[in-house]
Amino acid sequence: MKARVYKSTGSWYQLKNEAGQTFNGRAKGVFKIEGITSTNPIAVGDWVEVEMENELEKSVTITAIHDRENYIARTSPHKKVQHHIVASNLDQALIFATLKEPRTSQGFIDRFLCTAEAYHIPAIIVFNKADIYRDKELDKYAELEEMYLAIGYKVFLTSVKERQGLDELKLLLKNKTTLISGHSGVGKSTFINALFPEMALRTQEVSGWSGKGMHTTTFAEMFDLPGGGQIIDTPGIRELGLVGISRQELSHYFPEMRELLNNCQFNNCLHMNEPGCAVKEAVQDGRIHLDRYVSYCTILDSIEEKNY
Known part of the structure; x- marks a missing residue:
């Protein structure tokens, strides 16, 4: 049976098959992929083959991983020499940034864009919290918008609080698998809750199956969008270490x-x-x-x- 990984806590995975049924799974043995030293060989967004282990408990064993169309990775938060696959099989990535409370540096945005380019994933920049911007921030936004539009990136100014710019973004997400990323506090979860109120509870609750004492904040999670498509919510990234990019490239x-x-x-x-x-x-x-x-x-x- 083919299924897609929606959530991972490192040892357990939450999966959904093509008919929409949900399962809990664990990996059979150790997966080594293309010789990459990743801290997580199976990532959110992966398509995998599974075998039923216990039908009553809806538990399965992951036996193989399908080839990825693409993936996005960063240096592992714990081991700098290894890398951590954030998510795979993406159509696009949305980076949430703010010019105030907290301020996202241009350096962080450019690192993210660079990573997305390296993995052939179209990136979109969303500047959120427009409702608290004064002239100083709005001037800065105009400058950044002009700079990024000139090199081919889509740029949006939003206020999740006042629902400004949300309809345009909602259209962009339809029928696509979208990674949502950015620092903590830039309004990613608020954005998901505002756009899809029926998902609001799901972004707040910690599901029981993952057990206690898990670092739930360090794992990405995929949600189905009403009307088609998926979003992958990622924990706030403090810094983004580039993986596998040489100075030459x-x-x-x-x-x-x-x-x-x-x-x-x-x-x-x-x-x-x-x-x-x-x-x-x-x-x-x-x-x-x-x-x-x-x-x-x-x-x-x-x-x-x-x-x-």
């Missing part, structure tokens, strides 16, 4: 840099101090926003070059 995940890479004098150009660099030229001409270039340099600095 980083510029490929900045869309505005990607189209200029062939014009650099050196094909291994890092766009820092090299002569004949098309990217630096574009920054000087204002074709690449200086703030994006600063983000690129900061991320480049944070990538440790492995000496192969």
